[in-house]
Amino acid sequence: MKSLVLEKQDELSLRDFPIERQEETLGPRDVRIKLHTVGICGSDVHYYTHGRIGPFVVNEPMILGHEASGTVIETGAEVASLKVGDRVCMEPGIPDPNSRATRLGMYNVDPAVRFWATPPVHGILRPTCVHPEAFTFKLPDSVSFAEAAMVEPLAVGVHAATKAMIKPGDIAVVMGAGPIGLVTALSALAGGCARVYVTDLAEKKLQIAESLSPAITGVDAAKESIVEKIKADTDGWGCDVVFEATGSPKAAAQVFEPLAPGGCVVMIGGQPDPISYDAGAAMIREARVENIFRYAHVFPRCVAMLASGAIDVKPLITRTFSFDESVRAFEIAASAPPADVKMQIELPQ
Known part of the structure; x- marks a missing residue:
């Protein structure tokens, strides 16, 4: 599928990219999501400009993006809380449910966590993705796709x-x-x-x-x-x-x-x-x-605060690009314009 690919340090392309069959297989408690809005995070930009963050090194092409919202287009047989057509945001880190950290409630520091756009795990600047129901959160009507893509940094x-x-x-x-x-x-x-x-x-x-x-x-x-x-x-x-x-x-x-x-x-x-x-x-x-390392147990709180108006993130979204402008969007983000806070990319619907 057409994706924004970090080929190597300082080189991006928007091209058809093969996704492993295992990653695209819908499990009984998974949902398939059509992506709508993806935010450009500082970590995405850092991988683009430096090719690594600490021990995480881009050794082969990787799809970027982890701040996202979209629409459920398919559900696994055992999914109970979501249905086709639901608007959602997604927590991008999937821990090992059997790890000691996860069992202690600290799933964000699970060494085995698979986090979007952290090598070698691909991100979601692509048309669709498969994600666990447990880390996918339904949006109230009052929360837009753009606001929902801000839930990850807000967390x-x-x-x-x-x-x-x-x-x-x-x-x-x-x-x-x-x-x-x-x-x-x-x-x-x-x-x-x-x-x-x-x-x-x-x-x-x-x-x-x-x-x-x-x-x-x-x-x-x-x-x-x-x-x-x-x-x-x-x-x-x-x-x-x-x-x-x-x-x-x-x-x-x-x-x-x-x-x-x-x-x-x-x-x-x-x-x-x-x-x-x-x-x-x-x-x-x-x-x-x-x-702190990322977050844990706060996505529902963030969605609730956006829905109630307790927190308003709309002023932080300073620029929006189309998917076809993704490479240019990252080039601009890498220049760190002083007037910009959060840039986002909208995918075709």
Whole structure:
């Protein structure tokens, strides 16, 4: 089937690509989905520009894409919760149901998880895919395909906010105003934060951040110290939570500086190399440090919040391309336009 294929580092093509029969076989608890909208994720772009993320290396052609929505076009014999015609979004990681991690409820850290567009597993920038019913979620009529394709990145933010154990009235700092930083800011507010400060170097992204809620304050890290800003606004006490969503070693080294005693740091941004932070600064605050890897058990919560209006991701979708423009879309995404947050690709219907 025609797919967006990463042939190797810096080389993309839109071509007919053979899908293994095993992957296309519909099991009794699977559904076949016609893809509608697929988001371009930073990891997709990183595989395109670097050919690898940590231990995951693109050694042979791979289909990209893992943030998706679509329509069920066929169901397995034992599928009970979905039917043909249902609009859905899909959680892209399929764990081993018998693994110890999965049995403990931590299926996202199962070493055997098969995650779309993570070598050697293909992604879903293609017309159809087969997916387990258990990781496919029906959409309410009020949630569009474009919003549904945002559930995957939103799940990262909701998982991070859950790990932070936010209390009503908390003050949070989100380092980074990219897609993950902004969905984390929205998730922190939905979790009960009274105010969220978002730092970045891109003025346009900070403007987008502030447009999301009057409770979000953008801070240009090149012009203003987030530490001084937080101290001034909290009578010198500090913020309750810091979310690191840049993946920058420089930012990661500063995570404790604006944090109040007893506060929490949540590490979200993927670090390509080992980093160091000030353990002494963490110690004197008795800070709690949480690390997240993707998400677990939050897709239904995300869909429910989009349906109710508790979270609005529409302002984050800044550009949409047709499937035939996929290669160009990735070239633009790789250039990191400062005015863009989330780019999406719509497949033919």
